Amino acid sequence: MGGYFSDIFYGSKSLLIGMGITFREFFKPTVTVQYPYQTLKMSARFRGHIELIADKEGKPKCVVCGMCERACPSGCITLGSISIEIEVDGKIKKKKVLSKYDLDFTKCSLCGQCVENCNFGALEFSKEYNLASTRKEDFHFNLLKRLEERNT
Amino acid sequence: MSAPIQLRPDETFLLNVGPQHPATHGVLRVKMQMDGEYIVKAETVLGYVHRMHEKMGENRTYAQYLPNLSRLDYLGALGYTHGHVLAIERAAGIEVPERAEYIRAITVELNRVASHLFWFGAFVMDLGGFSPLMYAIQDREHILDMLEAVTGARLTYCYYRFGGLYNDVDDDFIEAAKRFIPRMRKSLKKYDALVSGNIIFQKRLEGIAPVSAEMCRKYGATGPVARGSGINFDVRKNEPYSVYPEFDFDVPVYHECDSLARYKVRMDEMEQSLRIIEQGLETLPDGPIMAEKKPKNIKLPVGDYYQAVETARGSFGIRIVSDGDKNAYRLKLRSPTYSNMHLFDEACEGMLIMDALAFMGSLDLVIPEIDR
Structure with a gap:
């Protein structure tokens, strides 16, 4: 019987302590970022x-060495190259371009x-994180085209 | 009007918990044979998120396998990647600079605190309290921000490399970590008052779901589950690796064997992790973060290698059998919660269903890690 009453006493006390802690949270600054409006x-x-x-x-x-293609665990990079002729010091040389x-x-x-x-410092991470689409094709990026778009 | 259905007094029914059920924290299915509210027999069914991580380890080179390890346990991923790089480094004989090892230990412990915090929130939510989850996530967010600034990812880190680290920590990280420790200690006191002292919480866990030390040994349970049953086993102390022997920390052990004991072990472990982080930040040596002598393409000598580490959930082991090629001949991952979960079938016989779900919460299951 004594246990019954001490439980009630202890229970009410723990309830008040808990409510005190949650009540204090009312006066703390908001930490949530309202995502689409704030980033x-x-x-x-x-x-x-x-x-x-x-x-x-x-x-x-990029010099099309193919190191990134080989290092990729998932095989998601595909490179293509053409060779063009350029003039260096009066001589015509062949060069591989991306x-x-x-x-x-x-x-x-x-x-x-x-x-x-990448030994040539030709790749970087973008800061893009708002990637969402219902079509799979939207995630097949043509990085060369993206670079041209960024240049213009 | 139809006649009411008459049940035989000895009749049982089958209850399917999961695979899509919030109490199982993932796609775990439990087939429970019930007698009213009591469980007669339970059977856990796995295989819903099997991704063949072990087979992938045989098809990819060692370096290409690095991102896989952080996809096992998405709450405490750094511990798993730590085990992988340690195994390869020992097998290939790569010397890791001291600074790199210190940073590894600090980040692993931060990740352990983050993992335990999320477990704490989710566990209390299983029992019906919602606010502690919000407070825990707020604290965890500080850790994730710190780790993001260093590693570049919030959950699926790929930070450790064979022979060192991807990149060095900066002063901002050290400052933020130093600020975080007193903040976290204050929060732990708050959690103690809010949750541990709560009478409903105590009554629901005290003496519920006893898991004896013998049962832990039988199923190979490790980590907080075993330490809550009085087994003093922590890989960091028993099979020291990395720079852990240089830190002064205790291994919390409780002998009550119930769900409350497992809760207390994890809450005490957070304090011990904070102690390790504190010491690590104080004694962080200067120097390089990458080994000087390191083969470009790693090929392990023919042999059989095993490395165990203490992750947030228990002892994680990685076994690599090498035939001298650039990828492993066989790679076996021993994940702690796989063993911890198998306790559940035997331990929950005769238990009330709500106690069994609280017990499942106290085991801290992360399904992708069980079902790798």
Whole structure:
């Protein structure tokens, strides 16, 4: 019988303590970000999907070595190249240039192996996180086209 | 009017909990044979999120397998990636700089606190209290922000590399972590007053769902589940790895064997993790974060390698059998909750269904990790 009453006493006490804690939360500043109206700045190292980096002339820095393609665990990068003839010091030389850089973002696990394995500093992470679509094709990125769009 | 259905007094019925059920925290299905509100027999059914992670380990190179490990347990992913890189480093004989190991230990412990915080919130929500989840997530958000600034991801980290780290921590991180420790200690006191002292909470857990030490050994349960049953086993103390021997911390052990004991173990573990982070930040050495001598394409010598680490849920083991190629011949992942979950079938016999769901919460199950 004594246990019964001490339970009631202890229960009411713990209830009041709990209510005191939740009541104090009323006067604390709001920490929620009202997402579509307010957004947060992404941290410097945030890993979004990859983007090509342009050199001074606006051409991609990529030399089509294929390291990113081989390093990718999921096989979501497809490279394409054409060889063009350029004149260096009066001689005509053949050079491989990037003609296609497709990223299949549906398979990407954002591990960053491609950026890490790039020896030419031609890849970076974008800060894009608002990616939503009902169509699968919207996640097949043509990075070369995106680079041209960013240049203009 | 039809006649009322007459049940035989000895009749039982089958209750299907899951695979889509909020109490199972994922796609776990439990077939329960019920006698009224009491469970006669329960059977857990797995396989709804099987993604062949072990097979992937055999088809990918060691470096390509790095992102997979963080997809096992999405709440405490860093512990799992830590085990993987340690196994490869030991097998390939790569020396890791001290600074890298310290940062690994600090980030793993931060991740452990984040994992326990989320468990705390979800567990109390299973029992009917909603506000603690909100407070826990608010604290956890600070950890995720810190880890995001360093690793670039919030949950599925890919931060550790063979021989070191992806990139170094900056002063902002160290400052934020130092600010976080007193804040978290204050929060732990708040949780204690709000939840641990609550009489409804105590009455629902005290003496409920006893899991004996013998049963833990039988099923291979580790982590807070075993420590709540009086087994003093922590991989960080019993099979030291990384820089853990240099830290001064205790392993909380409770002998009550009930759900409350498992709760207390995890709450005490958060305090111990904070102690490790505090010491790690104080003694963080300068230096490189990447090993100098490191093969570009890692090939392990022929052999059989095993590495166990203490994750938030228990002892995680990775076994790699190498035939000298650039990918593993066989890769086996020993995940802690797989063993912890199998207690459930035997332990919940004769239990009330609401006690069984509270018991399931106290086991801290993460289904993608069971069902890798």
